[in-house]
Amino acid sequence: MTTGSILAINAGSSSIKFQVFSKSSELQLLAIGKVSDLGGKPLFTAMDKTTPKNQQSEDKISLPTDCTHHDALQSILDWNHQKAEIWQVNAVIHRVVHGGTLFNHSVQVTPEVIKQLKTLIPLAPLHQPHNLTAIEMIDNMKPNLPQVACFDTAFHANQHALFTTYALPQSLRDAGIRRYGFHGLSYEWIAHYLREQDPSLAKGRVIAAHLGNGASLCAMQNGISVDTTLGMTALAGLPMGTRCGELDPGAVIFMLRELGFSPQDAEYTLYNQSGLLGLSGLTNDVERLEKSNDERAQFALDYFCLKAAQHLGMMAIAIGGVDCIVFTGGIGEHSELVRNNILRHVECLKPFETRVIPANEEWIMAMHALAIL
Numbered sequence: 001m002t003t004g005s006i007l008a009i010n011a012g013s014s015s016i017k018f019q020v021f022s023k024s025s026e027l028q029l030l031a032i033g034k035v036s037d038l039g040g041k042p043l044f045t046a047m048d049k050t051t052p053k054n055q056q057s058e059d060k061i062s063l064p065t066d067c068t069h070h071d072a073l074q075s076i077l078d079w080n081h082q083k084a085e086i087w088q089v090n091a092v093i094h095r096v097v098h099g100g101t102l103f104n105h106s107v108q109v110t111p112e113v114i115k116q117l118k119t120l121i122p123l124a125p126l127h128q129p130h131n132l133t134a135i136e137m138i139d140n141m142k143p144n145l146p147q148v149a150c151f152d153t154a155f156h157a158n159q160h161a162l163f164t165t166y167a168l169p170q171s172l173r174d175a176g177i178r179r180y181g182f183h184g185l186s187y188e189w190i191a192h193y194l195r196e197q198d199p200s201l202a203k204g205r206v207i208a209a210h211l212g213n214g215a216s217l218c219a220m221q222n223g224i225s226v227d228t229t230l231g232m233t234a235l236a237g238l239p240m241g242t243r244c245g246e247l248d249p250g251a252v253i254f255m256l257r258e259l260g261f262s263p264q265d266a267e268y269t270l271y272n273q274s275g276l277l278g279l280s281g282l283t284n285d286v287e288r289l290e291k292s293n294d295e296r297a298q299f300a301l302d303y304f305c306l307k308a309a310q311h312l313g314m315m316a317i318a319i320g321g322v323d324c325i326v327f328t329g330g331i332g333e334h335s336e337l338v339r340n341n342i343l344r345h346v347e348c349l350k351p352f353e354t355r356v357i358p359a360n361e362e363w364i365m366a367m368h369a370l371a372i373l
Helices: 069-081 111-118 128-141 170-174 184-197 249-257 263-272 275-280 286-291 295-319 329-334 336-345 361-372
Strands: 003-011 016-022 029-036 043-048 058-062 087-096 147-151 205-211 215-221 224-228 324-328 353-356
Touching: 003 069, 003 128, 003 361, 016 069, 016 087, 016 361, 029 069, 043 069, 069 087, 069 128, 087 128, 087 361, 111 128, 128 147, 147 184, 147 361, 184 205, 184 215, 184 224, 184 324, 184 361, 205 295, 205 329, 215 295, 224 295, 249 263, 275 286, 275 295, 286 295, 286 329, 295 336, 324 329, 329 336, 336 353
Parallel strands: 003 087, 087 147, 205 324, 324 353
Antiparallel strands: 003 016, 016 029, 029 043, 043 058, 205 215, 215 224
């Protein structure tokens, strides 16, 4: 008997990740996969999770070097269509980075929703266009397939104005310059996981560290976001893989006025040439930095950990201390060196527990879609 399913899409600039869940209250994971290295040597990988574990194997298909996002999405839909005897895709859900103040919860996609989300592209130029392109492409391919948008900003939408306001004139604040925060789907998963696995801890003061190529912290109390390190855009707070993190705004003025940068050049530098890559001059790959004997690599890692610890102290102030620090994301889950270095810096905040919880934004997205559809 064919199972109804929900296809979760996470579209980035060089990859498209996907998961498939049963359209049921259990939200059973049916498949997982991605198209990676778009613009390089694209590779499609996928695994059918409905077979016994000892029989599961990964499908791998090398795609043409000129493979576009459209081609990548088509390959994902085609692979799922081949599984029609096991599951039928009934809906598609998308991670959308920025919902602004327009969307504080997941919504079913309509032409009006798309129009509103396009107005937010300047706030997330690195991510929003790819998120919306994926929605529009699937709408063209499968116009009758319901789609749901889930927002990385929504989890932070109800923070107090003390944590969302910049010290700027009212006219600029009215124009939308404020702190929004991101990685909300990841933090919502952490809150959900703790409620299920450790309810008493979930009610306490938790600081979650989503550390990956994009990195941020979130201070939660009783599973609700109180404060977070990311701001109006995905540039603020912690240094990241290729993004600068906290920076004196005057430095940007200096780049424009004295160094001859155009706004586009400055944006590219801050988003794509900074962070761990800019500090090390080598790579933004933490595993490679850890193995490197180059002193610049060590400096980049030390800097990353120190800044994460300093911001962690700021998050602790927001919620009056910390009962648990949760690490998640690619670096947070896999780099013991980074975790230990950060924790060494925050010994003064003890006692607190620590957890490593694998990220699972897609499950939260599927939960939202199930409620909407």
